[in-house]
Amino acid sequence: MNLSTKYRNLLNDISGIITDQDKSGIIDKTITYKRLMDIYNQIDDFILKNECTSYDLDNMIYNYKKKNELLDLLKKFIYLRNRHIIKNACGTEYWKKNMDYLVDLCNKVFSVQCKTEDIDYSFLEVLKEYLKYWEGFWTTIEITKTGLIKNIGIIDIDDYDLLFIYVARKNKWRIRDKKERDRLYLISKEMKNYNRQEKHNTQNKLNKSNNTNKKNIFRS
Numbered sequence: 001m002n003l004s005t006k007y008r009n010l011l012n013d014i015s016g017i018i019t020d021q022d023k024s025g026i027i028d029k030t031i032t033y034k035r036l037m038d039i040y041n042q043i044d045d046f047i048l049k050n051e052c053t054s055y056d057l058d059n060m061i062y063n064y065k066k067k068n069e070l071l072d073l074l075k076k077f078i079y080l081r082n083r084h085i086i087k088n089a090c091g092t093e094y095w096k097k098n099m100d101y102l103v104d105l106c107n108k109v110f111s112v113q114c115k116t117e118d119i120d121y122s123f124l125e126v127l128k129e130y131l132k133y134w135e136g137f138w139t140t141i142e143i144t145k146t147g148l149i150k151n152i153g154i155i156d157i158d159d160y161d162l163l164f165i166y167v168a169r170k171n172k173w174r175i176r177d178k179k180e181r182d183r184l185y186l187i188s189k190e191m192k193n194y195n196r197q198e199k200h201n202t203q204n205k206l207n208k209s210n211n212t213n214k215k216n217i218f219r220s
Contacts, residue, residue: 054134
């Protein structure tokens, strides 16, 4: 892929706020969570300003084949921020409430007493599907602008399916119904691409709406 004008403008804006200290902190993983969130929020504003979406940024990071130090740095940045979010989420009351709900749900789905540690492991595996993306866990872990955890819970039906797949694999359970087995098998192979496309489409619509509102504010 080639970098369009708006892509280059976005990267120029981003490069202007990342200091040498930030670069060192990202590379050696010593940058603070607070600074990660500060940079993230500014880049989110740049994405909107340049009429791009999070999909555009992900697309550049993972599909631009030429050597680009900033894109390589952003890839590390995303992993660090998302790992911080998971780490912070695990110790909250929201995590426990979510686990209690998912254990109860899986008990009903599988008609057995599921182990909390198996559900915890499976939920983490679902989250890992989103570690590499700019938006991270936006449909599962709600956070404030400063990175505080506000709520945790699966709202995407496809993520529920993925959770069930991991729980079944962890326990080596075989799904007896062939149609259901085939359905979940296809989901397990296609989940990531399907989820990302759907969520990027949604975000694109939101960004367009935000851009329109912003232009209206400027005109008034």
